[in-house]
Amino acid sequence: MSSIEIGRGKRARTAYSFDDIAVAPSRRTRNPDEVSTEWRIDAYRFDTPILAAPMDSVVSPASAAELSRLGVLAVLNVEGLWTRYADPEPILEQIRHLPEDQAIAELQRLYGAAPVDPELIAQRVGELREGGGTVAVAVSPQHAGALAPAAVAAGTELLVIRGTTVSAEHVSGDGDPLNLKTFIYDLDVPVIVGACSTYQAALHLMRTGAAGVLVGFGGGAAHTTSDVLGIRVPMATAVAEVAEARRDYLDESQGRYVHVIADGSVGSSGDLVKALACGADAAMIGSVFARATDSPGQGVHWGAEAWHPSLPRGERKVLGTVGTLAEILHGPSHTADGSANIVGALRKAMATTGYSDLKEFQRIEVITSPE
Amino acid sequence: MSSIEIGRGKRARTAYSFDDIAVAPSRRTRNPDEVSTEWRIDAYRFDTPILAAPMDSVVSPASAAELSRLGVLAVLNVEGLWTRYADPEPILEQIRHLPEDQAIAELQRLYGAAPVDPELIAQRVGELREGGGTVAVAVSPQHAGALAPAAVAAGTELLVIRGTTVSAEHVSGDGDPLNLKTFIYDLDVPVIVGACSTYQAALHLMRTGAAGVLVGFGGGAAHTTSDVLGIRVPMATAVAEVAEARRDYLDESQGRYVHVIADGSVGSSGDLVKALACGADAAMIGSVFARATDSPGQGVHWGAEAWHPSLPRGERKVLGTVGTLAEILHGPSHTADGSANIVGALRKAMATTGYSDLKEFQRIEVITSPE
């Protein structure tokens, strides 16, 4: 990346967000029905390169079943409401109707009042299995050691270890709390881990044996990391950097292809297109699904960072609904803002620019604009 | 164009929109009444370098007659309301008054309810002929084969084949749906085709025998392509690239001058000036005319992308009216926002910068601004 001088003795890299770039048509076009959006990771195959984010506004056992049916890999957060409450529906209802100015404090109270119940983990995994799709759950790096084995024993097929920033080189005075390499090796299921946002961090995560890495900074449409922490991860650059780490690791490992999954800032079908164009194999999506009438959020969206007990870094956002999960994924759409028929839009973008599968599409030309 | 590194392994071209640039005065000035805005394509001559876009809010048989009288090449969409309904006036009335939140769904319903009737095509072409100007109609690339011959047979003098992106190298598993080169060769009338947005795509379109190419991405003031598809075509760069293709093709073809027509983002007289300054021979204008009291839109504007049955990429916009078509083209203007007397404004811009005809004006110095 290009680097500029902020002042004598301090340089900065220039980094680009999805808003800064766009995909450019090339000289060929193609029929949308001859385009494949198929995505495979490990033994699993999906009709779309989309994961539903482990957020309580997005994935419940019920929405996971519907999302799977629609071609999406839905990931349940086993540290959220579904493992804290035997019946979280009244809590979800309450959160959806919280007044704006009390939302964060109430989220802190509602999540803080009930600790994660390991027995509920097993129960929820069972419900996911009954739902019929690939069973995937997410744990935080802090609690992976304690919670993941139970989740796997209950039938989890894909484990996601997801934190704001997960590094394979965590420095700790009292011993490394999670040796990722050993941990992943010992598990019987493929692991997706992240987020990371740089070439180096990604390369180290890939060497832990992960099947995929999340790129981003953990937050979603509702995060406020820049204001709170001063940290910003412009996603176009982050995805491109990690995609390059994937290529280099592929060579270094003599053939292990680690999937790059954009996690954050994918808030419309246009963003999904851009994430893939920057080199992502798939994207983890939150807010887009929270706008479904049949999602747990029902138009209201929040992430784990919003209920951090002492340092919340996200908000509960009232986004409104745009249709069913089926309409959001495959249409028909009745809006023009990239909030529905996102797979149709991806297909159209690929066809319009002349690409037939996602791997090819990663090579598409990108433009940036001064505005 | 300059190219920057988004991240290791991914570069992006920097592209500019009309908003990013402006025309700069030079050292000479000239009298406005000594300036010519004449435009000629094939055997046809127009007082202005302006086409009225084939949109139902802009061109009807009646507005086409008035626009022709005022020096504009009006293009009727023969896949819009006028060929779906024997009397589209009540439908236009209905669309103009749709409540905001139902607009797209209702457009989808109204256009979907009535298929294109080939007999109405002949009738409308007849009405255009009676109107007195150059008879021009637009078809989509998908239906050009089916609809264009009838339109030409009925008296069309100029055919526009207009899609979001039209490529001369369409890749299709079930045989090329439209061999542009053969199709254009076989037609008895000159063809304008597009849109395209890159040097390569334009060069290939020029080689099909087209008299002109549209530059853009099909949408207009109301399009939301960037949100939905992640595709953006900054027009200043696109027009400049295609203008260069025109110069190179002129040499390659030993003298065939293919007209470059900016199609999209021309929302004010200032944008018209900038399009020509970037190298366009003419510009296709939509929203500006939809604001006429005597246009079918009467202040309400929408394009074909707004009524796409499953993936709408545009909105119905309520823009308000600013005057008659005559005032919008030749004044007097009573507004200061570039929405009226657009030919007077072009003439003034040319005079102020010392140019006497449009071909010369393509060489004018352009500036860009960091904001």
Next chain:
Amino acid sequence: MSSIEIGRGKRARTAYSFDDIAVAPSRRTRNPDEVSTEWRIDAYRFDTPILAAPMDSVVSPASAAELSRLGVLAVLNVEGLWTRYADPEPILEQIRHLPEDQAIAELQRLYGAAPVDPELIAQRVGELREGGGTVAVAVSPQHAGALAPAAVAAGTELLVIRGTTVSAEHVSGDGDPLNLKTFIYDLDVPVIVGACSTYQAALHLMRTGAAGVLVGFGGGAAHTTSDVLGIRVPMATAVAEVAEARRDYLDESQGRYVHVIADGSVGSSGDLVKALACGADAAMIGSVFARATDSPGQGVHWGAEAWHPSLPRGERKVLGTVGTLAEILHGPSHTADGSANIVGALRKAMATTGYSDLKEFQRIEVITSPE
């Protein structure tokens, strides 16, 4: 200036507005009371480097007297209301209270209803003389030949020829309507002429014998040139370019120092500071004075471009009042937005950065910021 490629075959210069730049403190400071803001042009000396723009909202015979007393060179437009109406006060009153949506049309009507009366020119010049300051009036290049001699005969001491763009190389089929060089040579008074905005145009204007050149594009705070004409003159670059022409012409002419006067975009004391920092000797100010309780505008501002009969390129803006002309120039200020005590602010800016007079201050370091 640096130049970027918009697209193959089209380059653009990067140009900067006052908003894009700022003055930077250096390593020295100085006492504000040891700073001089004196400006001299020809035989005339002023306490401030400020001209009041020839706009009916700014300069009347009465406000000119007060402005002169306060150290400003006030310029009366002898093609405005004061030479169209024997008593323009009721018209001014009417304009100040026009409803927003009828403002431009009514301005067109009010100015169009009464032609310029040459006898009133002599009368107004007489009133200016009685007012006591340097007598300065402005004419348009179109009417300079017809109106200027009478104005000079009546006692005008400084003539301003002011149009949107004035070039010394006007190209005209029916003979040059105004040979600037001869015209200026024949006049008995020093002439300020403009606007111009490039090095070349400025150099040519300087060679006509002008005592000063206006830099800009004629409009003021209320102009909309970019929307209407596609023309934009970012002022920081324009002033710097013309200042360089002044240096080169000084050499070429063996010592004729032509004053560079920023005309446009000076809407606050901060902008005044920036104009001088870019190399201007003085600035022509409009909207700032229209906000005085004792200006003709009394908080309402408009320029000649707003009442152009067929192509208005400006608006009538309701800005509100901030104090008397005396407070706006020399304080005390009770606002914090650069709208009052503009000379105190200039003095403070010069002192804070360690400069003692305006000529030195033209060398101050400037910064630009990516936002």
Next chain:
Amino acid sequence: MSSIEIGRGKRARTAYSFDDIAVAPSRRTRNPDEVSTEWRIDAYRFDTPILAAPMDSVVSPASAAELSRLGVLAVLNVEGLWTRYADPEPILEQIRHLPEDQAIAELQRLYGAAPVDPELIAQRVGELREGGGTVAVAVSPQHAGALAPAAVAAGTELLVIRGTTVSAEHVSGDGDPLNLKTFIYDLDVPVIVGACSTYQAALHLMRTGAAGVLVGFGGGAAHTTSDVLGIRVPMATAVAEVAEARRDYLDESQGRYVHVIADGSVGSSGDLVKALACGADAAMIGSVFARATDSPGQGVHWGAEAWHPSLPRGERKVLGTVGTLAEILHGPSHTADGSANIVGALRKAMATTGYSDLKEFQRIEVITSPE
């Protein structure tokens, strides 16, 4: 820094504000509880690298005691209300409730009505001592000679000389009003002086013997310097430049480490992180503390520049409250905008990026973004 050409003969340095940059995660992470935010200057040690700005909305004897208890170096302005009024509480109350449009004029009246009473300085310093923390007061450069000795005699342990721009090379016709080098040498306490914003100015200030220099332009969240004076000091660049001066002066002085304190534009925990990342040793914070329920401002914020008698350059801003000073510093936070638990946020940012102390953290990688 990189430099661009504004126009022929005028170049500008590109400068960056905190909004233009962000901190980037690196490949390591760390536990937040293993991070140190300790800051030492001269003989004094603080748990946080934070100074409370000498503004009447921020520091009173009472809030100083609480801030000290929480690890902050609170600085009382001995030219503000507390030394003008024996009981300033009713005045503070009045200021908090001033109607918007009269705020500046009333501030001018309330501060102008009562001159600084030297006896009250001694009394307030005594109150600060009773409060229990490090006793620090601020004087302006204009009145340092007259007021500082009394403040020091009464028990001040750290003196801050704070003006918009303080230079060690003040040019004055009537003798230098303050010889900083002699003045600082003669004082018995360490002195922090500023603000400065360039490498050269900082180097000269460091040579006066100051223990620390303030970087900025004196204003805070409510300043409007750019509009009024045309001066802008983008803080990321200013801090980086002065930090480089610190390194060079450390060498030149054979080991005197002068502390660099960011003063201005630190309006959130994210900005604090960025200031330190650019090389600051500490940051002086105003508006963040004015939002405390137990600050004098109680949600209302203003600085000395707002009550300048003739040229105010700041506003009284109603920001609202977000919690107690304890919550603002150490949480828990119930907002997600960087307004509370700012030390927790700093700790989290350092841990997430793998740094264990502030000196190391100055080396962190920084990014900039085109938006």
